[in-house]
Amino acid sequence: MDEEWLDIGEVAARSGLAPSALRFYEKRGLIEALGRNGLRRTYRPDVLERLALISCARGAGFTIAEITRFLVADPDDSGLRDRMAAKALELDLRIAQLDRLRASLRHAATCTHEPLVECPEFKRAVGAVAAATAL
Amino acid sequence: MDEEWLDIGEVAARSGLAPSALRFYEKRGLIEALGRNGLRRTYRPDVLERLALISCARGAGFTIAEITRFLVADPDDSGLRDRMAAKALELDLRIAQLDRLRASLRHAATCTHEPLVECPEFKRAVGAVAAATAL
DNA sequence: CTGCGACTTGAAGTACGGTTCAAGTCAAGA
DNA sequence: TCTTGACTTGAACCGTACTTCAAGTCGCAG
Known part of the structure; x- marks a missing residue:
């Protein structure tokens, strides 16, 4: 144990994702395997961090394609930070919207x-949410 | 004009939804037509309010099935308020999560x-989001 | 009365994010 | 050595939320 790689089963167990999901992410370019142990994919342990990042972004409503654009960016991609800032602004709107909905x-x-x-009162609140959505 | 019903085209235009979406919602039991003008569905003007409510809930991540459960509830459905309170709690978690993500x-x-x-710092922030997601 | 255009239908198609399946392969334990 | 069990593959399938399609129908303007 304490090897420098993890078997896909290990990664699946620790990340809470199905092996099929890991293969799916690989196909989409979100992660890559270190190599194989027989047929089985092996991963660098830090893939777990990357998967945490992916799950977190997914949970926030980012699509796989969006996440890929963030993750596979060139280190010198000057647009990356801009896209993140833009996403943060999107989140501002989304959070405000959810706040209103929660109030309703x-x-x-x-x-x-x-x-x-x-x-x-309920109708008024719904109207406020709807009005904000339309913008 | 100023009739007591709206043609589906009118409703589509005012709600911003496609007629196909309105038919889809009808099939799912979210809305119902008042009658027909020829073949065309006609709606009571207050369907617009209902559609606003639906759009607002959809935007908040509610599924069609969930919204249906809220909308078709018996007036004496004592569980309705409980479900809404539960949803508000779900939103608490979701909003907190989005807040963290935004900070990242x-x-x-x-x-x-x-x-x-x-x-x-970014890794730390992502870790915090992921930890919260796991719960 | 005729033609236009926006609707009607059910069925099929689309995008997303995966899961499930059948058939095969491999590492490791008994 | 042989079995077992978890993986491998590509392809098919799933649920959600609609849209698009082909063929048909209707109200209304001219």
């Missing part, structure tokens, strides 16, 4: 209007 | 590490 849900969860969809 | 992106956009993925 919280009101809905406690208000006593029947039916809920007729609650004026 | 903001750091990334301004830090000068090359390559970025090796930046210790």
